[in-house]
Amino acid sequence: STYSTSPCNFGAYSTDNGADWSPFPSCASGGNYSNNGGTIAVDASGTTIMWSTAYNPVQFSMDDGATWTAATGLPYGAIVYSDKVTPQTFYAYSSDSSGGSFYLGTVDTASGAAVFSQVNGALPVSAGCYNSGCGVVDANFAEAGDIWLPLGSSGLYHSKDGGVTWTQVVDVPYANSVSVGAAAPWSHTQSVFLYGEAAPSDVMAIYRSDNDGESWIRINNDEQQYGGPSVIQADPRIFGRVYLGMNGRGIVYGDPVSISR
Secondary structure, eight states: EEEEEEEOOOOOEEESSSOEEOOOOOTTTOOSSSSOOEHHHEESOOOEEEEOSSSSOOOSSSSSSSSSSEESSSSTEEEEEOOOTTTTEEEEEETTTTTEEEEEEEEEEEEEEEEEEEEEEEEEBOOOTTTTTTTEEEEOTTTTTTTEEEOOOOOEEEEESSTTSOOETTTTSEEEEEEEEEEOOSSSSSSEEEEEETTTTTTEEEEESSSTTTTTTEOOOOOOOTTOOEEEOOOOSSSTTTEEEEEOOEEEEEEEEEEEO
């Protein structure tokens, strides 16, 4: 099915790094609700927009939001994320009381179809999320198929093959949110930021790993918890910088006091 509703009050795009914004000519069906507009993901080429709405199937557009077409193969309510390197490639995680499943989707631009397939059905359920990014996929902006998945009290999971196989990250008993950032000057491995619990501190805090989760360092202290972030976003260009959305307390960012190996 193809959807087109106008005007669209809850979707816009920018072609100049956010300086100016243009509303979509139309909304995906279900994306114009005042209480929940859903989420939007853009593929690595910038030509396909995938809109996960709260009440309708996932829909995509290849004409800057003029028309929307339903994707197939996803359970109702799934949220879609894009691979940051491979064009026309998307991911989705969905869970219920029986467990979690991961989906890989591709868009055939010639036929105008987006098809998702379940590539892993053995992930645990996300639980105890502390109103944060639990269950939210974070794709490495520098490496295709490299994905991180925080699942709250179920821990932190990492895939390097587009979600087909997963490894639970040791020494991370609790993972609320995760974000991939710039690599250290001495490394080619992107840093990973975590809001959760990690050894050796094992307290709820903000951590960074510079070796793919093999070890973690705490980067905040007890006086700088800010009530716990609802979202974290690492800077892809500046090593060590991370932005924190603080549950209505504004946005803060942190930088390393010094950079040393």
